[in-house]
Amino acid sequence: MNKDSLFEMIQLKNVTQLYWDLSVAELYEQAIKRHEALLSASGSLVFHTGQYKGRTPKDKFIVKDQQTTEQVDWGKINQPFDPLSYKRLKSKVLSYLQDRDLFIQRCYACSNPNHRINLWILSERPIYSLFSRNLFIVEKDPEKRKYLLPDFILIHAPGFRADPETDKTQSGAFIILNFDEKMILIGGTGYAGEIKKAVFTVLNFLLPQKGVFPMHCSANFGKDPQDSAIFFGLSGTGKTTLSIDSTRYLIGDDEHGWDDSGVFNVEGGCYAKVIRISKEGEPEIYQAALRFGTILENVIINPQTREIDFNDDSLTENTRAAFPIEYIPNASGQLAGGHPKNIIMLCCDAFGVLPPVAKLNPEQALYYFLLGYTAKIAGTETGIQEPTAVFSPCFGSPFLPLPPKAYARMFKEKIEKHKPNVWLLNTGWTGGPYGIGKRIALETSRRLVRAILSGELAKADFIQEEYFHFSIPQSSPDVPTEILHPSKSWKDLSQYEKTARELQALFEQNYHTLSLT
Ligand SMILES: Nc1ncnc2c1ncn2[C@@H]1O[C@H](COP(=O)(O)OP(=O)(O)O)[C@@H](O)[C@H]1O
Ligand SMILES: C=C(OP(=O)(O)O)C(=O)O
Ligand SMILES: [Mn+2]
Secondary structure, three states, X not given: OOHHHHHHHHOOOOOOEEEEOOOHHHHHHHHHHOOOOEEOOOOOEEEOOOOOOOOOHHHEEEEOOHHHHHHOOEOOOEEEEOHXXXXXXXXXXXXXXOOOEEEEEEEEEOOOOOOOEEEEEEEOOHHHHHHHHXXXXXXXXXXXXXXXXXXXXXXXEOOOOXXXXXXXXXXXXXXXXXXXXXXXXXXXXXXXXHHHHHHHHHHXXXXXXXXXXXXXXXXXXXXXXOOEEEEEOOOOOOHHHHHOOOOOEEEEOOEEEEEOOEEEEOOOEEEEEOOOOOOOOOHHHHHHHHOOOOEEEOOEEOOOOOOEEOOOOOOOOOOEEEEEHHHOOOEOOOOEEOOEEEEEEEEOOOOOOOOOEEEEOHHHHHHHHHHOEEEEEOOOOOOOOOXXXXXXXXXOHHHOOOOHHHHHHHHHHHHHHHOOEEEEEEOOEEOOOOOOOEEOOHHHHHHHHHHHHOOOHHHOOEEEOOOOOOEEEOOEOOEOHHHOOHHHXXXXXXXXXXHHHHHHHHHHHHHHHOOOO
């Protein structure tokens, strides 16, 4: 593909210079030269995203074409965009890109060759070219890379702002997926996570068409690549942190597919939260975050010494490190593993009602998969901070174009066929709700995960919990038994019973609002 055919394909005109597949060092130079980023004392590259420091689901749209009209679960999450407005906005973005430099990375998503999707990521800024290089999979052979034709093109113009009135967007920012044209248009937002999650959303539409189950989960395996485990969970529940473990080999930290041969990573890199990260708690991520090639997003850096301060949350809690998966010492190298023997559903329960670990029967597994529960701490406003329950069906509703039942059906088929053990793991509060109890120590969650994955925990004695009816182990290696059951860890038993009943009612209410027929 040469410059002219690219221009013809996406009607791009008068770009000053096109930079194809720049290397890490070249992208560093470009980003620094343009004052987009600062070199840290340890070698990573720090950049700040401006107004947007997290995803904005209300700015995301899917263009209504024949295929999407019929198949997409339209509503609050999947918002339609009309093809004519898309055409107009796209030409505005393309005129904005005139007389600018443009950085292109040719890479792909899905490590399984049968499901590979080639991507061209075009950005006006070199830092996002480096992000794409780090997060997606890069063809090692430069000759092959040169001839990589795109299945999807992503045009990224963070400096362009839409006018909601004329452009039919919700704000100056937009993430628009066009399946007919096989294009993704992102503008007005500098949060790098939008790039990877937009591609994931595309795959959540395309993979099911081939009978592949796409999952918002992390994955790793033990000594045997067939002994794989997956960890479902909403943002902040521990997918990245708990799947990166010195006793296991990492397949991936966020997005996977499951087909007849097992699980495979969609990506080739990690996007780890680094707020208050410690060398002791998360040694693998900590060292990766400091390395040459890693991008640190919205992390604070000393303007003179160029030392990084991971404790500084003055820009956001959502500070991130983006690096290739090889930066994790025990990355598996093959980005794939067998059919999961264990499935762990993570939640961060700020009500402190769910036990640190519970075993689920297949029916309960399907119920919790559809529910997609976690609970967060409400914004830091003055006064009391009440935990708020979040329900995100299939642990990823912002990324799922199809109705939840489409993914639930695949989940059910997979667990019926491969019969994994399914567990619920609360990485949130214990001994009481937020404000009274405390967050379960990362080390405790790690021990529980190791006991699950070694097969040890399945051998424990279990008791059935009275509100939720799942099975709680009576003991687990190296974990104090009294923390395993909330009715024992809470000081105020009647308060526990009241909160448990309330949460149970919330679960039922939410489950019934899902249309599953
Ligand atoms: N018990 C725990 N289990 C897992 N993570 C914990 C725990 N306690 C605190 N954390 C912190 O919570 C965050 C979990 O985030 P992360 O692993 O990035 O979630 P995800 O990948 O699901 O978005 C990390 O910053 C981690 O240090
Ligand atoms: C990148 C994201 O995913 P996660 O927090 O699950 O790692 C995100 O939600 O923006
Ligand atoms: Mn993550």
